[in-house]
Amino acid sequence: MKKSEQLINQDSQYFAKPGRIKYYPLAISHGYGATLVDVDGNTYIDLLASASSQNVGHAPKQVTEAIKSQVDKFIHYTPAYMYHEPLVKLSKKLCEIAPGNYEKRVLFGLSGSDANDGIVKLSRAYTGRPYIISFVNAYHGSTYGSLSMSAISLNMRKKYGPMLPGFYHIPFPDKYRGMFGSPNVNTVEEYLAPLKEMFEKYVPAEEVACIVIETIQGDGGLLEPVEGYFEALQDLCKSHGILLAVDDIQQGLGRTGKWSSVTHYNIEPDLITFGKSLAGGLPMSAIVGRAEIMDTLDAPAHLFTTGANPVSCEAALATISMIEDENLLQGSTDKGAYVRQRMDQWKERFESVGDVRGKGLSIGIDIVSDKKNKTRDGEAALKICNRCFDNGVVIIAVAENVLRFQPPLVITYEELDTALNILESAIEDLESGKLNDYDIAGQGW
Ligand SMILES: Cc1ncc(COP(=O)(O)O)c(C=O)c1O
Missing domain, CATH: 3.90.1150.10 (Aspartate Aminotransferase, domain 1)
Structure with missing residues (x-):
């Protein structure tokens, strides 16, 4: 055998x-x-x-050496109580490479899913509003918050509902197939219509905290948006005081040729999440966002004992350096x-x-x-x-x-x-x- x-x-x-x-x-x-x-x-x-x-790539020397070197110093001390340099250096670097022309702050987690949960907490707290809107076909992760945001597979719903309250989903502005699988692609206005109807009939726009997007829906089938949709969506968000968040967990960190996939569009999200490749494959996620939103909650509203692990932080710093050097x-x-x-x-x-x-x-x-x-x-x-x-x-x-x-x-x-x-x-x-x-x-x- x-x-x-x-x-x-x-x-x-x-x-x-x-x-x-x-x-x-x-x-x-x-x-x-x-x-x-x-x-x-x-x-x-x-x-x-x-x-x-x-x-x-797999086992790149630059990253493995950084991991080995940190492991011999100390494996972890929780940022929930103390400070360490790798966390500070990485937070600074993430504020530099994340899009957004505003003062930023960072929070760390262990997987993309928990970072997306953070979006729910932060946007609800900052706006004082309950509702979150995301897209049909979205995959945002496997915790209850990120599951509630996702709408891609019944296996992510069956047998363990209910999901969190207050989540709605709208059609993704797919530029290949139209709504409901039609071969005819819809226009920006047509794709926005279900959201506008929602705002008129059953979800008060002034009670929506945040709209969360994947710029390219990854697990949903590498779907790209029709041109101009995200920009129009951002205008709509602004007119109603709704935050815009981007889940860049799959498309970020060079996947699309940019630090953030957001850079391909003319939008400036208030919150952005990274994960997956961030620490070269070690468990790590990050939320980067406007300082006033990120500081809106008090500890221990979003902290994880092994979050911002110095080994993962050093791996992330080496990963980012490698992207730059190569x-x-x-x-x-x-x-x-x-x-x-x-x-x-x-x-x-x-x-x-x-x-x-x-x-x-x-x-x-x-x-x-x-x-x-x-x-x-x-x-x-x-x-x-x-x-x-x-x-x-x-x-x-x-x-x-x-x-x-x-x-x-x-x-x-x-x-x-x-x-x-x-x-x-x-x-x-x-x-x-x-x-x-x-x-x-x-x-x-
Ligand atoms: C866009 C996106 N968001 C979030 C996640 C969840 O990340 P994790 O599995 O690290 O929790 C994934 C994972 O596939 C993803 O593709």
């Missing part, structure tokens, strides 16, 4: 079901750059980057443009590729069974993923049918070429009926 098979069998005896979405039997031994090595010695090009938490923001933009030169042709060449979209190295490939109607083909997407896996490339499908192309930003051009060759031939094989034998039952979201 292969080592990975043994390990996976053991895993199923001890690790509970809600903690993993099943794709492939990949048991990781170690990694470097954009390469993963499994426990049987097979290597893979990683196009998932641990759900975008490895933007600087010019990875530009790298993400350039490599994104490089792969798009080829992928964009797939829209013409393949019947099954309905759309290719995204920014930098945050790209979605929308697999369809009918291009005109933009009919999602989740089975085909998973078959492509399985073929890629068999040929040494790790890629998953989200939102049923969207291939999620988010490699570590350090991926080389050679690796990109290899991955694109494998991906392209998997799509060819799909279209010539060679992938029919893949059994995809039980896989995916």
Whole structure:
């Protein structure tokens, strides 16, 4: 029996079901750059980057050295009671790189989910208003606050409701499909109409604390907004005294070619959350926002015993330095443009590729069974993923049918070429009926 098979069998005896979405039997031994090595010695090009938490790649020396050096000094002392330098240095750095031309403050947590809970607390406290609005298809995390904000899967609702009160969801201004899956894209005004109706009939705008957006809906299928929507939304927020918050947990820190994905739009959110790649994969999240909002609550309203861990802080400082030293923001933009030169042709060449979209190295490939109607083909997407896996490339499908192309930003051009060759031939094989034998039952979201 292969080592990975043994390990996976053991895993199923001890690790509970809600903690993993099943794709492939990949048991990781170690990694470097954009390469993963499994426990049987097979290597893979990683196009998932641990759900975008490895933007600087696997085990980069700059980050591992920083971690080792801090571990020998002290592993942790809780910021709930005392002070330490790594926290101060990281807070200062985050205030510098986060968007927003205003005085900022930072709060730390352990995962993106808790940072989004912080948005709920801070915006409710600052405005004195109860309601939070976010988007259908959003994924904001797994705690009750971030679950209540999310609207992507019934598995995140069934059996453990009710969610927190006071949350509403509006359609995401998808620039590929229109509302309710229509092949016709809606205008900014049409996308704003449900929100305006809400304000007229059942949610008083003056009682809304905050609207939370993902600039590109990540797990929702790498959805990009129609042009001008976020700007119009911000105007609406301003006119009603509603705060605007951006969850940049997946799209931030170089994923789209910028420190923050917000920079692609003409908006200035009041609060922004980071996580995932922030500490190179160590548990860490941060809320960065306007000082007067961030200071609105009193301790211990948002603190975590092991939050702002100095090891994670040093890992984060090293991650940010590495992005700077290796010019990875530009790298993400350039490599994104490089792969798009080829992928964009797939829209013409393949019947099954309905759309290719995204920014930098945050790209979605929308697999369809009918291009005109933009009919999602989740089975085909998973078959492509399985073929890629068999040929040494790790890629998953989200939102049923969207291939999620988010490699570590350090991926080389050679690796990109290899991955694109494998991906392209998997799509060819799909279209010539060679992938029919893949059994995809039980896989995916
Ligand atoms: C946009 C977004 N927000 C929040 C989260 C939750 O982060 P975490 O799983 O670290 O709690 C995720 C995770 O996938 C995410 O993609």
